[in-house]
Amino acid sequence: MGDFTIHTPVLDRVSGPADLKALSDAELAALAGELRRETIEVVSRTGGHLGSSLGVVELTVAIHAVFNTPLDKLIWDVGHQCYPHKILTGRRDRMLTLRQAGGLSGFTKRSESEFDPFGAAHSSTSISASLGFAVGREMGMPVGDTIAVIGDGAITAGMAYEAMNHAGHLKSRMFVILNDNDMSIAPPVGALQRYLNDIAVKGPLATLKAVAEGVEAHLPGAVREGARRARQMVTGMPGGGTLFEEFGFTYIGPVDGHDVPQLLATLRAARARATGPVLIHAVTVKGKGYAPAEGADDKYHGVAKFDVATGAQVKAKSNAPSYTAVFGQRLTEEAARDPRIVGITAAMPGGTGLDVMARRFPARVFDVGIAEQHGVTFAAGLAASGMKPFCAIYSSFLQRGYDQIVHDVCLQNLPVRFAIDRAGLVGQDGATHAGAFDVAFLANLPNMTVMACGDEAELCDMIATAVAHEAGPIAFRYSRGEGLGVEMPERGRVLEIGKGRVLRRGSDVALLSFGAHLGEVLAAAELLEAEGISVTVADARFAKPLDTGMIEQLIEDHAALITVEQGSTGGFGALVLHHLAGAGLLERGRAIRTMVLPDRFIDQAAPGQMYAWAGLQASDIATTARDALRREAVGKGLRLV
């Protein structure tokens, strides 16, 4: 495929998983090697989630060799490790389109292939979804076996335990493969991680329950050997169960997740004998088989394009600091002044920029694991104790903590500060990671204050404002990527709550921006001014409370008002309309337009392309303004220039 120079004689004979059935075990092992090299070649040209995919190459081959997809349902948790799976399931010739406009998604996706029975990208859903398929099968649906592959990072989330609790109760036959590479995006945290490490280090281990079911006799010798002794070492009891057995699973493991013969033997034995839920604990290495990845701190979790020979990544030149970097730096400076400030991240210290603060104040940054719900309520508890928690969570992942925001934070009016990164469209991760809904779901909550910064200097102000704000919860959102390159203040200023700012004054149309689309709004103003249309540009700063005085003045002074935001319907624009309707100002016949993300999910592409599809480019804003002015003029019988 492509113009790769690698030699892939076995892979070339595979056009789908059915072809694996004709391969010998030795050929399957060879296939894994070729699949690994091709995955590296592909990602070197596309960028993407390399380390996780390299860690599951052998697992991918073994699962497809032993099970019967697509009748059997293989569900990859998160789905970021699915590149080898995509290559084996008929998408090999499209791999170079990965994560690009019109190309393959970087995750599993139902609409993309029958071999992706359940889409993902947010973590820890695979066991629940698998159980759903298993119960569907028991109720007569055309489903074979179900196999969930979940990482040691993803299994820190509460949802995985809710699912295991239910599966153990239902006793449905299902397979969960725990892909334990001792890494999340960052090094994993928590007691569970220590527990898994203990098992991995002290194995090999097979369970008494597995023995009783006759599975053990069919397991490879290395796994079978010393089971009782190892079991006793881990559990402390000759007959005690692992955590997974207490949930009602048969535990098998740990197995070497890179040993194809061992994996094949284990999966075959489990498939032949299992009657209820089975958990197979596979120990793997993130980035396996590619030295630069194995040697990197992040194991090449997510990479830009790179040179295969050296591993050097091609990083885009930046003209301005990223919002994330500004957040990390400025919060750290605020924390140096105020010992009550603490940071909370749900397994994303680098992605949120909280790693900067963690380096300086390690005891004041808490990585709670992939546990957004817990993170929010933990922050609420910290706030109740008198601390100043900054809960830094990507917009799309904050969706996980919604009831906690409502019930634990807002209802008790606790001053939790929500730093919401990745607001708006994010690019290659596509629709699953788009930060579209946070304004709509936060600004409707009593007690909550909602801000969005127009540029990186304003982000500094919003951090300072959040530090000072003790009256209740407050959120500020900012987007992925660079700021506008504006001059940065020495120190953020505390903003007056509910006050926006006017950046340029005109007389025909007012463009009211909320958040990081301000650059695009200013560009639209330039386009309009060039045509002789006089434009006011205002930066709302707050969606809640609204700067009602400023908004009323804008409507008073202009023939048309256009709101612009990087968010869904029901957000800032809706709040403006709601206010104007309530104040009786809609009756004045001014033209008003709200520009928001469309009511559909937007697939991956470069962010600029995604905003073009969304109709939110500068030219779209200018068109909307022209159209609004024209209609207003027609309504009044005026002639528009």
Ligand SMILES: Cc1ncc(C[n+]2csc(CCOP(=O)(O)OP(=O)(O)O)c2C)c(N)n1
């Ligand atoms: C709900 C949610 N929170 C955070 C993330 C971001 N995230 C993606 S992969 C990942 C780490 C997953 O670790 P693990 O399951 O061990 O897989 P590995 O990458 O090690 O193979 C995280 C935190 C996410 N996808 N979903």
Ligand SMILES: CC(=O)[C@@H](O)[C@H](O)COP(=O)(O)O
């Ligand atoms: C798979 C996943 O959810 C993360 O790895 C995500 O891709 C990170 O996105 P950023 O690159 O925006 O941090």
Ligand SMILES: [Mg+2]
């Ligand atoms: Mg992991």
